[in-house]
Amino acid sequence: MTLTESSQSLDELLKPRRLFRRLIAVIADLRLAIILLLSIALFSISGTVIEQGESVAFYQQNYPEDPALFGFLSWKWILILGLNHVYSTWWFLSLLVLFGSSLIACTFTRQLPALKVAQRWKFYQEPRQFQKLSLSTxxxxxxxxSLIAQLEKKGYKIYQENQAIYARKGIIGKIGPIVVHVAIIVILAGSIWGALSGFLAQEMVPSGATFGIKNIIEKGLVAASPLTKNWLVKVNRFWIDYTPDGKVDQFYSDLSVVDKEGAELDHKIIHVNKPLRYDGVTFYQTDWGIAGVAVQINNSPVFLLPMAQLSSKGSSRIWGTWIPTKPDLSEGVSLLAKDLQGTMLVYDKEGNLTSAVRPGIPLEINGVTLKVKDLIGSTGLQIKSDPGIPFVYTGFALLMLGVMMSYVSHSQIWILQANECLYIGGKTNRAQVSFEREFLQIIEEINEAQTPTLSVANEIKN
Structure with a gap:
């Protein structure tokens, strides 16, 4: 093999390595990291502005094509771009992966080498070397x-080689940025894992019913089906507290987690901002409704009728049902309710208001005695599983720790004893004013310690 052929073979072997190094350099570029961070922030904001996980009809009603929001954003584009579930789209997860890769590359190509350099001690052997320092005398x-004693008192670690001394403190300040990078990577990993392995569901459950998680809105690619859970949830009771003026103050759900045989595994009364957590699944109280009404006609057994929410032009919600007053269903009345406080309105078949009734009070109508026993409320639950949350919380704890560590100044001082003089110089990476004060204080204390010694020496000489 000739020299030229050997050189070409070597170039072919080194080419992939060079390409890899160029790729790492591009990924580790600070400008790319800033662009990715701004993009993630922008799409995260869009996920808070545009409602997530709603039905197609909801987006058609709130984001029509004419007029489109900002002139172009309609329900079609929201669905096409996945803006109705931003945090689980492939492009958002790709941004997270690319940003995490940028941080990892930056950590290994810049932060770790900088830490290794800071950990090495080096000595100045020539007085001229002190001229390049920001502080020197x-x-x-x-x-x-006496100088070594002062430095040790102020927390410096001392290294000495013959007449040269190197002192440093605050190496933790160099570790802080690495911890910050690791924390952000852990947060990103937790977010990605949560999006891939979690699910979001909503259930509207009548008081007294037992249910399994079925109405799944979003589900990650590798998420286990909630139907495989070996437990169910029972709504023991649902109720609402009202303010004196009749407005909803708070609504509560008494929930029990039960196994397949009905044995209770966990129990909690939940309300808004106080969820139930069990087996990695969180149950949030988000909504309420009226599921049905228990009625009695004359001396008949009490029977249940479902109530449906009716469309209304106003902001208030109304539920209604039809109650037959004859066995052949030829006659009946309509019953409307707007809350669970008990007052209901009764309308005849022509749509005329005939009476207002409360539970337990009999009403004579269409030749029968109608008695409303009770209104049955239903609880609206948002059910979420996010296995990435522990990683996210851990990442945020590390992030706060890393930020505090980063504020610690890394200070260095060099000392050289030569030509019957003591050369002193130093520098720091932050808190320059504080370091200057500390440096001057050390010099003053050395001068004060020298003064009595010089006085004694002069007396002996005289």
Whole structure:
């Protein structure tokens, strides 16, 4: 093999390595990281502005094509771009992966090498080396013992080689940025894992019913089906507290987690901002409704009728049902209710208001005695499983720790004893004013320690 052929073979072997290094350099570029971070922030904001996980009809009603929001954003584009579930779209997850890769590359190519350099001690052997330091001076003394004592008192770690001394403190400040990078990577990993393995569901459950999680709105690619859970949830009771003026103050759900045989595994009364957590699944109280009404005609057994929410032009919600007053269903009345406080309106078949009734009070109508026993409320639950949450919380804890560590100044001081002089110089990466004060204080204390020694020496000489 000729020299030229050997050189070509070597170039072919080194080419992939060079391409890899160029790729790492591009990924680790600070400008790319900033662009990715701004993109993630922008799409995250869009996920808070545009409602997530709603039905197609909801987006058609709230984001019509004419007029489109901002002139172009209609329900079609929201569905096409996946803006109705931003945090689980492939492009958003790709941004997270790319940003995490940028942080990892930056950590290994910049932060870790910078830490290794900071951990090495180096000595200045020539007085001229002190001229390049931001702070430097020289003292007419041949002893450095008092200076070493002052540095140790202020927390410096001392390294000495013959007449040269190197002192440093605050190496933790160099570790802080690495911890920050690791924390952000952990947060990103937790977010990605949560999007891939979690699910979001909603259930509207009548009081007294037992249910399994079925109405799934979103589900990650590798998420286990909630139907495989070996437990169910029972709504023991649902109720609402009202303010004196009749407005909803708070609504509550008494929930029990039960196994297949009905044995209770967990129990909690939940309300808004106080969820139930069990087996990695969180149950949030988000809504309420009226599921049905228990009625009695004359002396008949009490029977249940479902109530449906009716469309209304106003902001208030209304539920209604039809109650037959004859066995052949030829006659009946309509019953309307707007809340669970008990007052209901009764309309005849022509749509005329005939009476207002409360539970337990009999009403004579169409030749029969109608008695409304009770209104049955239903609880609206948002059910969420996010296995990435522990990683996200851990990442945020590390992030706060890393930020605090990063504020610690990394200070360095060099000392050289030469030509019957003591050369002193130093620098720091932050808190320059504080370091200057500390440096001057050390010099002053050395001068004060020298003054009595010089006085005694002069007396002996005289």
């Amino acid at each position: 020289e003292l007419k003394t041949e002893s450095s013992s």
